[in-house]
Amino acid sequence: MSTDEAPPLVPGGTLITATPEEGRALAFQIARRSIKNIQPDVAVLKGARPAYADDADSLIAAAHVVAVEFQTIASANDYWRS
Numbered sequence: 001m002s003t004d005e006a007p008p009l010v011p012g013g014t015l016i017t018a019t020p021e022e023g024r025a026l027a028f029q030i031a032r033r034s035i036k037n038i039q040p041d042v043a044v045l046k047g048a049r050p051a052y053a054d055d056a057d058s059l060i061a062a063a064h065v066v067a068v069e070f071q072t073i074a075s076a077n078d079y080w081r082s
Contacts, residue, residue: 011030015076017073023077026073027070
């Protein structure tokens with residue numbers, strides 16, 4: 001993968017995880033990779049950080065993205081079968 005190429009959206013190519021903790025970590029990875037795919041210019045990403053880093057609405061929106069990803073992963077794992 002070149003430095004200009006965005007990383008794959010689903011690390012490892014699967015949503016299946018052994019535990020909810022692994023699922024939550026995967027949700028964060030997917031959310032971050034989605035942003036990288038949307039805005040591949042790291043300088044632009046870092047340049048915008050001060051605008052949202054202290055904005056509660058922006059942080060809540062970011063947390064919501066992770067929550068939606070986690071919901072998708074949990075569903076794919078049948079909410080961690082017994």
